[in-house]
Amino acid sequence: MTTIQKEKFRKQGLHFSYKMKATGTLAGVFLILTAATNAQTQSTQSSPRQMVDALHSAFGKHPDARAVHAKGLILEGNFSPDPMAKSITQAAPFIGKTIPVTFRFSDFTGIPDIPDTIGASNPRGLAIKFHLPDNTSMDIVSHSFNGFPVSTTDEFRTFLLAISKSGPQAAHPSPIEQFLGSHPIAKSFVTSQKPPSVSYATLSYFGVNAFKFKGKNNAVTYIRYQFIPVNGEEFLSPEQVKNAGPDYLSKEIVKRIADGPIAYKMYAQISEAGDKIGDPGIAWPASRKLVLLGILTINQVADNTMAQDKAMIFNPGNLPVGIEIADQMLKDRQQAYPISVAERRK
Ligand code: HEM
Numbered sequence: 001m002t003t004i005q006k007e008k009f010r011k012q013g014l015h016f017s018y019k020m021k022a023t024g025t026l027a028g029v030f031l032i033l034t035a036a037t038n039a040q041t042q043s044t045q046s047s048p049r050q051m052v053d054a055l056h057s058a059f060g061k062h063p064d065a066r067a068v069h070a071k072g073l074i075l076e077g078n079f080s081p082d083p084m085a086k087s088i089t090q091a092a093p094f095i096g097k098t099i100p101v102t103f104r105f106s107d108f109t110g111i112p113d114i115p116d117t118i119g120a121s122n123p124r125g126l127a128i129k130f131h132l133p134d135n136t137s138m139d140i141v142s143h144s145f146n147g148f149p150v151s152t153t154d155e156f157r158t159f160l161l162a163i164s165k166s167g168p169q170a171a172h173p174s175p176i177e178q179f180l181g182s183h184p185i186a187k188s189f190v191t192s193q194k195p196p197s198v199s200y201a202t203l204s205y206f207g208v209n210a211f212k213f214k215g216k217n218n219a220v221t222y223i224r225y226q227f228i229p230v231n232g233e234e235f236l237s238p239e240q241v242k243n244a245g246p247d248y249l250s251k252e253i254v255k256r257i258a259d260g261p262i263a264y265k266m267y268a269q270i271s272e273a274g275d276k277i278g279d280p281g282i283a284w285p286a287s288r289k290l291v292l293l294g295i296l297t298i299n300q301v302a303d304n305t306m307a308q309d310k311a312m313i314f315n316p317g318n319l320p321v322g323i324e325i326a327d328q329m330l331k332d333r334q335q336a337y338p339i340s341v342a343e344r345r346k
Pocket residue numbers: 051052055065066067068069072104105106124125126127141142143148152153156206207208209280312313314329332333336337338340341
């Protein structure tokens with residue numbers, strides 16, 4: 001990361017300072033829903049290509065790297081479904097035996113060497129690939145904030161383009177300052193990130209977008225995923241942040257795994273009538289019922305060669321029978337991710 005890029009992120013308010021107070025909350029009824037009416041139907045104007053280009057304009061174009069969440073590492077483990085999962089889904093990952101899983105933890109932005117300690121490296125990412133016995137897979141791509149800065153894909157592009165036009169030389173109010181001034185949800189996203197965590201594994205992660213689960217007798221439930229560390233969340237103090245190195249997270253997790261496995265509870269947060277299914281900018285209330293889907297165990301660090309990181313693909317639209325996309329942003333993500341994959345494989 002160049003000094004100019006660091007300065008850009010600091011100046012434009014994307015300095016998600018660890019001093020800011022953590023405001024995230026962790027978070028029913030089984031909903032045989034009418035809420036499909038709630039799902040966003042508005043179509044997106046921005047093409048998947050334009051979305052990837054907008055990510056590049058905000059974070060720079062870096063060969064071999066993902067357009068966003070470029071810095072990361074791959075780990076391995078497994079998933080054991082909980083019997084409760086069957087109450088809302090018949091999808092293969094949740095009704096069978098323990099299956100192998102691949103994980104990738106990451107930092108925000110498309111800058112491959114972003115220091116783990118600076119605000120713009122938050123939220124962290126957690127991508128998960130469930131390997132099914134029939135050689136198919138299911139992917140989930142989540143991050144460490146319960147929500148998103150904007151409600152739609154088009155607004156996300158405007159947000160990214162505003163970042164790109166807000167370098168250190170930009171006059172005030174800069175485009176991103178203007179955007180944040182008129183978009184309170186984005187402002188709250190930027191200012192209420194949690195401090196740097198002790199570990200990638202001492203953070204909760206959220207799927208943010210919504211999925212439609214089909215259960216027995218085709219009963220429909222709209223859900224969002226949550227991943228909660230069994231041993232709880234843990235953050236660095238400001239003093240510890242000062243002493244942490246730029247790559248402290250990858251070093252820490254290698255040591256942690258050597259000492260024993262890491263466990264996550266995987267939940268489905270169940271929507272209720274009135275929740276905005278199609279608006280990832282708005283978290284559903286923490287009072288919504290959580291159904292335990294199973295336990296994810298991480299027990300090994302992968303080789304993490306450049307070739308492996310380039311080859312590993314997670315697409316939030318890679319779904320098994322019985323789970324469907326329930327919001328427009330997911331449809332758009334499904335098409336944008338392969339463009340970035342193709343670029344890094346050139
Ligand atoms: C319109 C909205 C979005 C667009 C256009 C978008 C686009 C992308 C693209 C192009 C990539 C790179 C894929 C690759 O090269 O393999 C990516 C990766 C990623 N995105 Fe998104 N994204 C969006 C929303 C989200 C949301 C809502 C989340 C969090 C819930 C998220 C979390 C991540 C993470 C964690 C990765 C890294 C995945 C990995 O480790 O391979 N994105 N995104």
